Amino acid sequence: MFDYRLEEDASRFAVFYENEEIGEISFVKTGEHLLIIDHTYVDAKWKGHAIGNALVQKVVDFAVADNRKIIPLCPFAKKVFDRTPEYEAVYSK
Template sequence: MEMKEEKNRLVLLNDEGQEAGEMTWSNAGEDIMIIDHTFVDPAYRGQQLAEGLVRKGVEIARRDHKEVIPLCPYAKREFEQKSEYSDVLRK
């Protein structure tokens, strides 16, 4: 499974190059990233792929010096469960 960064989007590609999942965000100004959508195709669920998308989103936020507002329910739950993301969580 390959993860590719696009503009305001991370995409998961299966071995055939087809989309298997995504995480999208919008920017609120220069320093805030709003994660608004996380999806993994049902055929690929149970492999921590959505977790990996959020983790990569956190890495991007750190790289770009942004705070994150996890609007998507899945991302919000990830931020609630992982204290290591607190450094980028917009309070």
């Protein structure tokens, strides 16, 4: 249904539905072991489909694979991190 794509050169994951971009999450790699989530966006008509949560999960999986901790500066991502105990291992407070 949804197609999540890593655009590493743009430091983001984008999500598409029927080839239309409907959301994104962007991040910045800082040093060798840190990643900062700085922006999350989901088109208003797609809110309530857990797309934002899935985008955060994509970045978490990416950070784990790259041996990085995450600082969620984006308010949405911070809320997700604060309510998801499983992210504690990658959360850099």
